[in-house]
Amino acid sequence: MEAKADHRRQSSCFHSAVLLTSPMESSILAAARASVPATVFSPLSTSFPSRTAAAHRADGARPAARGAVRCSAAAQGSVLHRLGSADETFFNSSEVIQWESGKSINSIAAAQGIRIRRRCRPRYPSEGVGVDRAIPRNVLEQIVWDKEVDLSQRKAKMPLQRVVESAERAPPPRDFVAALDAARRRNGGLPALIAEVKKASPIKGLLREDFNPVEIARAYEKNGAACLSILTDEKHFLGSFENLETVRNSGVKCPLLCKDFVIDVWQIYYARSKGADAVLLIAAVLPDLDIKYMLRVCRSLGMMALVEVHDERELDRMLKIDGVQIIGINNRSLGTFEVDAANTNMLLEKHGDIIRKKRIMVVSESGLFTPHDVASVQNAGVSAVLVGESLVTQEDPGRAIAGLFGKELLH
Ligand SMILES: O=C(O)c1ccccc1NCC(=O)[C@H](O)[C@H](O)COP(=O)(O)O
Numbered sequence: 216m217e218a219k220a221d222h223r224r225q226s227s228c229f230h231s232a233v234l235l236t237s238p239m240e241s242s243i244l245a246a247a248r249a250s251v252p253a254t255v256f257s258p259l260s261t262s263f264p265s266r267t268a269a270a271h272r273a274d275g276a277r278p279a280a281r282g283a284v285r286c287s288a289a290a291q292g293s294v295l296h297r298l299g300s301a302d303e304t305f306f307n308s309s310e311v312i313q314w315e316s317g318k319s320i321n322s323i324a325a326a327q328g329i330r331i332r333r334r335c336r337p338r339y340p341s342e343g344v345g346v347d348r349a350i351p352r353n354v355l356e357q358i359v360w361d362k363e364v365d366l367s368q369r370k371a372k373m374p375l376q377r378v379v380e381s382a383e384r385a386p387p388p389r390d391f392v393a394a395l396d397a398a399r400r401r402n403g404g405l406p407a408l409i410a411e412v413k414k415a416s417p418i419k420g421l422l423r424e425d426f427n428p429v430e431i432a433r434a435y436e437k438n439g440a441a442c443l444s445i446l447t448d449e450k451h452f453l454g455s456f457e458n459l460e461t462v463r464n465s466g467v468k469c470p471l472l473c474k475d476f477v478i479d480v481w482q483i484y485y486a487r488s489k490g491a492d493a494v495l496l497i498a499a500v501l502p503d504l505d506i507k508y509m510l511r512v513c514r515s516l517g518m519m520a521l522v523e524v525h526d527e528r529e530l531d532r533m534l535k536i537d538g539v540q541i542i543g544i545n546n547r548s549l550g551t552f553e554v555d556a557a558n559t560n561m562l563l564e565k566h567g568d569i570i571r572k573k574r575i576m577v578v579s580e581s582g583l584f585t586p587h588d589v590a591s592v593q594n595a596g597v598s599a600v601l602v603g604e605s606l607v608t609q610e611d612p613g614r615a616i617a618g619l620f621g622k623e624l625l626h
Pocket residue numbers: 354355411413416417418419545547552554580581582583601602603604605
Protein backbone atom coordinates (compact mmCIF):
# COMPACT_ATOMS: atom_id res chain seq x y z
CA MET A 216 0.00 0.00 0.00
CA GLU A 217 2.68 2.44 1.11
CA ALA A 218 4.84 1.42 -1.85
CA LYS A 219 1.94 2.30 -4.14
CA ALA A 220 1.53 5.64 -2.44
CA ASP A 221 5.22 6.35 -2.91
CA HIS A 222 4.91 5.41 -6.50
CA ARG A 223 2.17 7.96 -7.01
CA ARG A 224 4.32 10.63 -5.43
CA GLN A 225 6.21 10.80 -8.67
CA SER A 226 5.89 14.36 -9.95
CA SER A 227 2.47 15.35 -11.07
CA CYS A 228 0.31 18.28 -10.31
CA PHE A 229 -0.98 16.32 -7.33
CA HIS A 230 2.48 15.90 -5.90
CA SER A 231 2.57 18.90 -3.64
CA ALA A 232 -0.65 18.00 -1.97
CA VAL A 233 0.55 14.53 -1.01
CA LEU A 234 3.58 15.88 0.71
CA LEU A 235 1.60 18.37 2.75
CA THR A 236 -0.49 15.88 4.66
CA SER A 237 0.20 12.89 6.83
CA PRO A 238 -1.28 9.63 5.58
CA MET A 239 -3.32 9.34 8.74
CA GLU A 240 -5.45 12.43 8.30
CA SER A 241 -7.99 13.37 5.73
CA SER A 242 -6.86 16.11 3.39
CA ILE A 243 -9.69 18.40 4.34
CA LEU A 244 -8.96 18.05 8.05
CA ALA A 245 -5.35 18.80 7.31
CA ALA A 246 -6.38 21.79 5.23
CA ALA A 247 -8.52 23.10 8.05
CA ARG A 248 -5.76 22.58 10.59
CA ALA A 249 -3.08 24.20 8.53
CA SER A 250 -5.40 26.83 7.00
CA VAL A 251 -4.05 25.81 3.63
CA PRO A 252 -6.38 26.63 0.77
CA ALA A 253 -8.02 23.36 0.01
CA THR A 254 -7.29 23.62 -3.68
CA VAL A 255 -3.99 21.95 -3.07
CA PHE A 256 -5.79 18.93 -1.78
CA SER A 257 -8.58 18.74 -4.24
CA PRO A 258 -7.60 15.76 -6.39
CA LEU A 259 -5.82 14.19 -3.46
CA SER A 260 -8.86 14.41 -1.32
CA THR A 261 -10.34 11.81 -3.60
CA SER A 262 -7.24 9.67 -3.39
CA PHE A 263 -6.86 9.73 0.35
CA PRO A 264 -9.57 7.23 1.05
CA SER A 265 -7.79 4.54 -0.94
CA ARG A 266 -4.38 5.54 0.32
CA THR A 267 -5.36 5.48 3.95
CA ALA A 268 -7.92 2.73 3.83
CA ALA A 269 -5.74 0.24 5.71
CA ALA A 270 -5.00 2.68 8.49
CA HIS A 271 -8.64 3.63 8.80
CA ARG A 272 -9.69 -0.01 8.89
CA ALA A 273 -7.12 -0.72 11.61
CA ASP A 274 -8.78 2.03 13.67
CA GLY A 275 -12.17 0.56 12.99
CA ALA A 276 -13.05 3.74 11.14
CA ARG A 277 -14.46 3.98 7.66
CA PRO A 278 -12.44 5.70 4.96
CA ALA A 279 -13.57 9.26 4.40
CA ALA A 280 -16.21 9.45 1.73
CA ARG A 281 -15.65 11.51 -1.38
CA GLY A 282 -18.70 13.51 -0.38
CA ALA A 283 -16.82 14.81 2.62
CA VAL A 284 -14.92 17.05 0.28
CA ARG A 285 -18.09 18.67 -0.86
CA CYS A 286 -19.69 19.33 2.50
CA SER A 287 -16.60 20.16 4.52
CA ALA A 288 -16.70 23.54 6.19
CA ALA A 289 -13.02 23.91 5.41
CA ALA A 290 -13.87 23.87 1.74
CA GLN A 291 -16.33 26.74 2.04
CA GLY A 292 -14.94 29.92 0.56
CA SER A 293 -11.71 28.18 -0.27
CA VAL A 294 -9.98 27.96 -3.59
CA LEU A 295 -11.28 24.42 -3.80
CA HIS A 296 -14.75 25.86 -3.77
CA ARG A 297 -13.83 28.22 -6.59
CA LEU A 298 -12.42 25.33 -8.60
CA GLY A 299 -15.89 23.86 -8.68
CA SER A 300 -14.79 20.70 -6.99
CA ALA A 301 -18.37 19.67 -6.41
CA ASP A 302 -18.36 18.54 -10.02
CA GLU A 303 -19.06 14.82 -9.77
CA THR A 304 -17.87 14.13 -13.26
CA PHE A 305 -14.37 15.34 -12.59
CA PHE A 306 -13.75 13.84 -9.20
CA ASN A 307 -15.43 10.53 -9.91
CA SER A 308 -13.97 10.19 -13.37
CA SER A 309 -12.31 6.94 -14.34
CA GLU A 310 -9.03 8.82 -14.76
CA VAL A 311 -9.02 9.94 -11.14
CA ILE A 312 -9.87 6.42 -10.07
CA GLN A 313 -7.10 5.04 -12.29
CA TRP A 314 -4.67 7.47 -10.70
CA GLU A 315 -5.87 6.45 -7.27
CA SER A 316 -5.21 2.84 -8.10
CA GLY A 317 -1.49 3.53 -7.86
CA LYS A 318 -0.28 3.55 -11.46
CA SER A 319 2.81 5.65 -12.03
CA ILE A 320 2.40 8.86 -13.97
CA ASN A 321 4.70 7.45 -16.66
CA SER A 322 2.49 4.46 -17.31
CA ILE A 323 -0.65 6.60 -17.40
CA ALA A 324 1.12 9.03 -19.73
CA ALA A 325 2.45 6.29 -22.00
CA ALA A 326 -1.06 4.86 -22.36
CA GLN A 327 -2.07 8.28 -23.74
CA GLY A 328 0.77 8.21 -26.26
CA ILE A 329 2.90 10.67 -24.29
CA ARG A 330 6.55 10.11 -25.12
CA ILE A 331 8.07 12.57 -22.66
CA ARG A 332 8.73 10.70 -19.40
CA ARG A 333 9.21 12.02 -15.90
CA ARG A 334 12.59 11.33 -14.38
CA CYS A 335 12.92 7.77 -13.09
CA ARG A 336 14.14 7.68 -9.52
CA PRO A 337 16.98 5.27 -8.70
CA ARG A 338 15.19 3.78 -5.67
CA TYR A 339 12.15 2.76 -7.69
CA PRO A 340 13.05 0.06 -10.23
CA SER A 341 9.47 -0.09 -11.46
CA GLU A 342 9.97 3.36 -12.99
CA GLY A 343 12.54 2.09 -15.46
CA VAL A 344 15.67 -0.02 -15.72
CA GLY A 345 19.20 0.32 -17.06
CA VAL A 346 20.50 3.15 -19.19
CA ASP A 347 16.98 3.91 -20.37
CA ARG A 348 16.03 5.34 -17.01
CA ALA A 349 19.10 7.51 -16.52
CA ILE A 350 19.32 9.29 -19.86
CA PRO A 351 16.72 11.66 -21.26
CA ARG A 352 15.63 10.66 -24.73
CA ASN A 353 15.45 14.18 -26.19
CA VAL A 354 15.78 17.87 -25.44
CA LEU A 355 12.22 18.27 -24.17
CA GLU A 356 12.61 15.31 -21.81
CA GLN A 357 15.87 16.81 -20.53
CA ILE A 358 14.12 20.15 -19.95
CA VAL A 359 11.32 18.43 -18.03
CA TRP A 360 13.75 16.44 -15.87
CA ASP A 361 15.71 19.58 -15.07
CA LYS A 362 12.43 21.34 -14.32
CA GLU A 363 11.60 18.72 -11.68
CA VAL A 364 14.86 19.50 -9.87
CA ASP A 365 14.43 23.27 -10.20
CA LEU A 366 10.85 23.04 -9.00
CA SER A 367 11.64 20.99 -5.93
CA GLN A 368 14.24 23.58 -4.91
CA ARG A 369 11.79 26.42 -5.46
CA LYS A 370 9.07 24.63 -3.52
CA ALA A 371 11.43 24.00 -0.62
CA LYS A 372 12.01 27.77 -0.45
CA MET A 373 8.39 28.76 -1.02
CA PRO A 374 5.73 26.19 -0.16
CA LEU A 375 2.52 26.04 -2.13
CA GLN A 376 0.49 27.73 0.60
CA ARG A 377 2.61 30.89 0.33
CA VAL A 378 2.53 30.89 -3.46
CA VAL A 379 -1.26 30.60 -3.47
CA GLU A 380 -1.53 33.54 -1.08
CA SER A 381 0.90 35.55 -3.17
CA ALA A 382 -1.11 34.81 -6.34
CA GLU A 383 -4.23 36.06 -4.61
CA ARG A 384 -2.53 39.39 -3.91
CA ALA A 385 -1.36 39.88 -7.52
CA PRO A 386 -2.91 42.59 -9.72
CA PRO A 387 -5.91 41.26 -11.64
CA PRO A 388 -5.25 39.23 -14.79
CA ARG A 389 -5.70 40.78 -18.22
CA ASP A 390 -7.86 39.18 -20.87
CA PHE A 391 -5.53 37.28 -23.20
CA VAL A 392 -8.20 36.15 -25.68
CA ALA A 393 -9.83 39.58 -25.89
CA ALA A 394 -6.44 41.14 -26.70
CA LEU A 395 -5.91 38.64 -29.54
CA ASP A 396 -9.42 39.24 -30.92
CA ALA A 397 -9.03 43.01 -30.77
CA ALA A 398 -5.66 42.95 -32.57
CA ARG A 399 -7.09 40.76 -35.32
CA ARG A 400 -9.99 43.12 -35.86
CA ARG A 401 -7.66 46.15 -35.89
CA ASN A 402 -5.50 44.55 -38.55
CA GLY A 403 -8.18 43.44 -40.99
CA GLY A 404 -8.08 39.76 -40.06
CA LEU A 405 -4.30 39.28 -40.01
CA PRO A 406 -3.36 36.80 -37.28
CA ALA A 407 -2.71 38.51 -33.96
CA LEU A 408 0.89 38.43 -32.77
CA ILE A 409 2.11 36.88 -29.54
CA ALA A 410 5.68 38.15 -29.58
CA GLU A 411 8.19 36.17 -27.57
CA VAL A 412 10.81 37.67 -25.29
CA LYS A 413 13.41 34.94 -25.86
CA LYS A 414 17.09 35.23 -25.07
CA ALA A 415 18.27 31.73 -26.01
CA SER A 416 17.09 28.34 -27.17
CA PRO A 417 18.46 24.90 -26.36
CA ILE A 418 18.77 24.21 -30.07
CA LYS A 419 20.11 27.54 -31.37
CA GLY A 420 21.98 28.75 -28.28
CA LEU A 421 22.18 32.47 -27.52
CA LEU A 422 19.83 34.42 -29.80
CA ARG A 423 20.61 37.93 -28.60
CA GLU A 424 23.62 39.36 -26.76
CA ASP A 425 22.23 42.71 -25.59
CA PHE A 426 19.06 41.32 -24.08
CA ASN A 427 16.86 43.81 -22.25
CA PRO A 428 13.44 42.20 -21.69
CA VAL A 429 11.63 45.46 -20.93
CA GLU A 430 13.04 47.27 -23.98
CA ILE A 431 12.11 44.34 -26.21
CA ALA A 432 8.63 44.09 -24.68
CA ARG A 433 8.00 47.82 -25.18
CA ALA A 434 9.20 47.63 -28.78
CA TYR A 435 6.91 44.67 -29.47
CA GLU A 436 3.91 46.45 -27.96
CA LYS A 437 4.59 49.70 -29.80
CA ASN A 438 4.76 47.82 -33.09
CA GLY A 439 1.45 46.04 -32.76
CA ALA A 440 1.97 42.83 -30.74
CA ALA A 441 -1.31 41.78 -29.11
CA CYS A 442 0.22 39.73 -26.31
CA LEU A 443 3.72 38.87 -25.16
CA SER A 444 5.25 35.50 -24.33
CA ILE A 445 7.92 35.69 -21.64
CA LEU A 446 10.22 32.69 -21.30
CA THR A 447 10.85 31.94 -17.64
CA ASP A 448 12.94 28.77 -17.91
CA GLU A 449 16.43 29.66 -16.72
CA LYS A 450 18.58 26.70 -17.62
CA HIS A 451 17.71 26.14 -21.27
CA PHE A 452 16.30 29.51 -22.41
CA LEU A 453 18.11 31.95 -20.09
CA GLY A 454 14.73 33.32 -19.09
CA SER A 455 13.46 34.16 -15.61
CA PHE A 456 10.46 35.01 -13.49
CA GLU A 457 12.22 38.31 -12.78
CA ASN A 458 11.86 39.10 -16.48
CA LEU A 459 8.14 38.34 -16.28
CA GLU A 460 7.72 40.51 -13.22
CA THR A 461 9.73 43.45 -14.54
CA VAL A 462 7.87 43.45 -17.83
CA ARG A 463 4.57 43.34 -15.94
CA ASN A 464 5.65 46.29 -13.77
CA SER A 465 7.10 48.30 -16.65
CA GLY A 466 3.86 49.82 -17.89
CA VAL A 467 3.53 47.39 -20.80
CA LYS A 468 -0.20 46.75 -21.25
CA CYS A 469 -0.20 43.60 -23.39
CA PRO A 470 -1.35 40.45 -21.57
CA LEU A 471 1.57 38.17 -20.71
CA LEU A 472 1.98 34.45 -21.33
CA CYS A 473 4.33 32.73 -18.91
CA LYS A 474 6.25 30.43 -21.26
CA ASP A 475 7.57 27.58 -19.19
CA PHE A 476 7.34 23.83 -18.86
CA VAL A 477 4.52 23.39 -16.38
CA ILE A 478 4.47 20.07 -14.54
CA ASP A 479 2.88 21.18 -11.28
CA VAL A 480 0.14 23.62 -10.25
CA TRP A 481 2.69 25.39 -8.04
CA GLN A 482 4.08 26.93 -11.23
CA ILE A 483 0.69 28.28 -12.26
CA TYR A 484 0.15 30.05 -8.95
CA TYR A 485 3.73 31.32 -9.06
CA ALA A 486 3.31 32.63 -12.61
CA ARG A 487 0.14 34.47 -11.52
CA SER A 488 1.94 35.91 -8.51
CA LYS A 489 4.54 37.37 -10.92
CA GLY A 490 1.88 38.93 -13.14
CA ALA A 491 1.19 36.29 -15.81
CA ASP A 492 -2.19 36.37 -17.52
CA ALA A 493 -1.79 33.01 -19.26
CA VAL A 494 0.32 29.87 -19.02
CA LEU A 495 1.43 27.23 -21.48
CA LEU A 496 0.28 23.63 -20.92
CA ILE A 497 2.11 21.12 -23.13
CA ALA A 498 0.12 18.05 -24.20
CA ALA A 499 3.37 16.19 -24.96
CA VAL A 500 4.28 16.45 -21.27
CA LEU A 501 0.99 16.42 -19.34
CA PRO A 502 -1.52 13.56 -19.10
CA ASP A 503 -5.16 14.49 -19.70
CA LEU A 504 -6.04 14.54 -16.01
CA ASP A 505 -3.29 17.06 -15.27
CA ILE A 506 -4.45 19.23 -18.17
CA LYS A 507 -8.04 19.13 -16.89
CA TYR A 508 -7.03 19.97 -13.34
CA MET A 509 -4.65 22.71 -14.44
CA LEU A 510 -7.36 24.25 -16.65
CA ARG A 511 -9.51 24.45 -13.56
CA VAL A 512 -6.75 26.10 -11.59
CA CYS A 513 -6.22 28.62 -14.41
CA ARG A 514 -9.93 29.36 -14.51
CA SER A 515 -10.05 29.86 -10.75
CA LEU A 516 -7.26 32.43 -11.10
CA GLY A 517 -8.86 34.19 -14.11
CA MET A 518 -5.98 33.06 -16.33
CA MET A 519 -5.99 31.63 -19.82
CA ALA A 520 -4.20 28.40 -20.79
CA LEU A 521 -2.53 28.02 -24.17
CA VAL A 522 -2.68 24.26 -24.67
CA GLU A 523 0.13 23.19 -26.98
CA VAL A 524 0.07 20.22 -29.35
CA HIS A 525 2.65 18.92 -31.80
CA ASP A 526 0.80 16.21 -33.66
CA GLU A 527 -2.53 14.66 -34.46
CA ARG A 528 -2.63 12.36 -31.48
CA GLU A 529 -2.10 15.21 -29.04
CA LEU A 530 -4.65 17.35 -30.89
CA ASP A 531 -7.21 14.52 -30.70
CA ARG A 532 -6.65 14.25 -26.96
CA MET A 533 -7.03 17.98 -26.37
CA LEU A 534 -10.17 18.23 -28.50
CA LYS A 535 -11.82 15.76 -26.13
CA ILE A 536 -11.15 17.95 -23.10
CA ASP A 537 -13.83 20.45 -22.15
CA GLY A 538 -12.67 23.95 -21.39
CA VAL A 539 -9.78 24.16 -23.85
CA GLN A 540 -10.16 27.62 -25.40
CA ILE A 541 -6.83 28.15 -27.16
CA ILE A 542 -4.76 25.50 -28.86
CA GLY A 543 -1.22 26.22 -29.95
CA ILE A 544 0.07 24.07 -32.81
CA ASN A 545 3.82 23.88 -32.43
CA ASN A 546 5.68 23.56 -35.72
CA ARG A 547 8.78 22.20 -33.96
CA SER A 548 9.06 18.43 -34.35
CA LEU A 549 9.50 16.53 -31.10
CA GLY A 550 11.66 14.02 -32.96
CA THR A 551 14.17 16.31 -34.67
CA PHE A 552 13.37 19.75 -33.15
CA GLU A 553 13.41 21.09 -36.71
CA VAL A 554 10.64 23.57 -37.54
CA ASP A 555 8.15 23.21 -40.38
CA ALA A 556 5.23 25.66 -40.55
CA ALA A 557 3.34 23.14 -42.70
CA ASN A 558 2.57 21.25 -39.48
CA THR A 559 -0.09 23.85 -38.63
CA ASN A 560 -1.70 23.52 -42.06
CA MET A 561 -1.64 19.74 -41.96
CA LEU A 562 -3.37 19.53 -38.56
CA LEU A 563 -5.93 22.18 -39.48
CA GLU A 564 -6.76 20.49 -42.78
CA LYS A 565 -7.67 17.36 -40.86
CA HIS A 566 -9.30 18.85 -37.77
CA GLY A 567 -10.31 22.41 -38.76
CA ASP A 568 -14.02 21.58 -38.78
CA ILE A 569 -14.23 20.33 -35.23
CA ILE A 570 -11.97 23.16 -34.00
CA ARG A 571 -14.27 25.73 -35.64
CA LYS A 572 -17.35 23.96 -34.28
CA LYS A 573 -15.92 24.09 -30.77
CA ARG A 574 -14.95 27.76 -31.37
CA ILE A 575 -11.40 27.06 -30.24
CA MET A 576 -8.83 29.70 -31.12
CA VAL A 577 -5.70 28.36 -32.84
CA VAL A 578 -2.20 29.78 -32.54
CA SER A 579 0.61 28.69 -34.86
CA GLU A 580 3.87 28.49 -32.89
CA SER A 581 7.55 28.36 -33.87
CA GLY A 582 9.50 28.63 -37.09
CA LEU A 583 7.65 31.58 -38.64
CA PHE A 584 10.09 33.85 -40.48
CA THR A 585 8.44 35.49 -43.51
CA PRO A 586 5.17 37.14 -44.64
CA HIS A 587 4.66 33.98 -46.70
CA ASP A 588 4.82 31.83 -43.52
CA VAL A 589 2.27 34.08 -41.82
CA ALA A 590 -0.06 34.14 -44.86
CA SER A 591 0.12 30.39 -45.15
CA VAL A 592 -0.98 29.71 -41.55
CA GLN A 593 -3.55 32.51 -41.84
CA ASN A 594 -5.09 30.73 -44.83
CA ALA A 595 -5.15 27.53 -42.82
CA GLY A 596 -7.34 29.35 -40.27
CA VAL A 597 -5.17 30.42 -37.33
CA SER A 598 -6.17 33.39 -35.22
CA ALA A 599 -2.69 34.16 -33.94
CA VAL A 600 0.99 33.39 -34.35
CA LEU A 601 3.60 33.00 -31.62
CA VAL A 602 7.01 34.18 -32.80
CA GLY A 603 10.35 34.43 -31.04
CA GLU A 604 13.54 33.80 -32.95
CA SER A 605 12.76 35.67 -36.16
CA LEU A 606 12.02 38.87 -34.18
CA VAL A 607 14.48 38.73 -31.34
CA THR A 608 17.48 38.06 -33.57
CA GLN A 609 16.90 41.29 -35.59
CA GLU A 610 18.71 44.43 -34.55
CA ASP A 611 15.38 46.15 -33.89
CA PRO A 612 12.89 43.46 -32.76
CA GLY A 613 10.00 45.97 -32.88
CA ARG A 614 10.57 46.96 -36.49
CA ALA A 615 11.08 43.30 -37.37
CA ILE A 616 7.32 42.83 -36.84
CA ALA A 617 6.50 44.78 -40.02
CA GLY A 618 9.05 42.65 -41.86
CA LEU A 619 7.40 39.46 -40.62
CA PHE A 620 3.86 40.52 -41.60
CA GLY A 621 4.81 42.41 -44.77
CA LYS A 622 3.15 45.53 -43.34
CA GLU A 623 3.05 47.58 -40.18
CA LEU A 624 0.59 46.37 -37.58
CA LEU A 625 -1.79 48.81 -35.91
CA HIS A 626 -1.10 49.28 -32.25
O1 LIG B 1 13.01 27.06 -29.13
C1 LIG B 1 13.50 25.94 -29.01
O2 LIG B 1 14.61 25.64 -29.53
C2 LIG B 1 12.80 24.86 -28.23
C3 LIG B 1 13.42 23.64 -28.05
C4 LIG B 1 12.79 22.64 -27.31
C5 LIG B 1 11.54 22.86 -26.76
C6 LIG B 1 10.91 24.08 -26.95
C7 LIG B 1 11.53 25.07 -27.67
N1 LIG B 1 10.94 26.30 -27.86
C8 LIG B 1 9.81 26.77 -27.16
C9 LIG B 1 8.88 27.47 -28.04
O3 LIG B 1 7.74 27.06 -28.04
C10 LIG B 1 9.33 28.61 -28.89
O4 LIG B 1 10.16 29.44 -28.14
C11 LIG B 1 8.21 29.46 -29.47
O5 LIG B 1 7.25 28.67 -30.09
C12 LIG B 1 8.78 30.45 -30.49
O6 LIG B 1 9.45 29.75 -31.49
P1 LIG B 1 10.41 30.48 -32.52
O7 LIG B 1 9.63 31.57 -33.20
O8 LIG B 1 10.83 29.43 -33.48
O9 LIG B 1 11.54 31.04 -31.72
